[in-house]
Amino acid sequence: MDLRIFTEPQQGATYDTLLTVAKATEDLGFDAFFRSDHYLKMGSVDGLPGPTDAWITLAGLARETRRIRLGTLMTAATFRLPGVLAIQVAQVDQMSGGRVELGLGAGWFEEEHRAYGIPFPKEKFGRLEEQLEIVTGLWGTDAGKTFDFHGKYYDLSDSPALPKPAQAKIPVLIGGHGASRTPRLAARYADEFNMPFGSIEDSERQFGRVRAAAEEAGRAADAITYSNALVVCVGKDDQEVARRAAAIGREVDELKSNGLAGTPAEVVDKIGRYADIGSRRIYLQFLDLHDLDHLELISTQVQAQLS
Secondary structure (H helix, E strand, O other), rough: EEEEEEEEEHHOOOOOHHHHHHHHHHHHHOEEEEEEOOOOOOOOOOOOOOOOOOHHHHHHHHHEEEOHHHEEEEEEEEOHHHHHHHHHHHHHHHOOOOEEEEEEEEEEEHHHHHEEEEEEEEOOOHHHHHHHEEHHHHHEHHOOOOOOEOOOOOOOEEOOOOOOOOOOOOOEEEEEEOOOHHHHHHHHHEEEEEEEEOOHHHHHHHHHHHHHHHHHHOOOOOHHHHEEEEEEEEEHHHHHHHHHHHOOOOHHHHHHHHHHHOOOHHHHHHHHHHOOOOOOOOEEEEOOOOOHHHHHHHHHHHHHOOO
């Protein structure tokens, strides 16, 4: 089971804070550092000092880390034109020496679009599907050849399809709870399918849908990696768990029900139950970015047992 650290910087974080967490992620032996792609805070936090851009952040981290994978859960298709996104991600992949992964989703948070003047189209899923075809098509076009695409939402002609990523293929992550269109899209494009904040039962059901869609598309179901994203709150005892829950404005019982919370033994046991349904990677939603002792505890008492 791979453990990855997943941050929500729109809730309030500077680049320097994210760099500190990313370096701790690397030093403590975690597999990857991922971040959300949002421009507006959610909930009652003040969000200060304001948002940071996901791909600018990852470009900086690409030069200041050496081992960990870097990526997004999820880049919003509404934020960027697909040709520009393909260039950005390929460049950051080059800057990292081939450690980037692209999580791409339809986009959903209408308020942040209004706040920053970003169009919020009614038909988002169709745009996502075309973006996936364009981005992967640009990367996959042989050097010296051009790429064309004529869709409902995007039109590309004679694109040189440059630059190329450092990796032969940048892993693409698709996720969500949708029962039909999402599994079909994952079957076609995803190297990894991520179930965000889902129970063991819901995750098993959705993984089954994706596996069935892959097989229907003529693809081996096991060619896709199945993963979960879950909030994490670990303490060496009940008092420490309660303190960490309070620091992120959550209740212990709710966190235990909906995430990975409790003592290391409790969290290891629950991760094992996700592993039993086929999850091979957990993105730990780490919300208190200044509590690096929390990361160290997870590394030494949870990750060590899973290894």
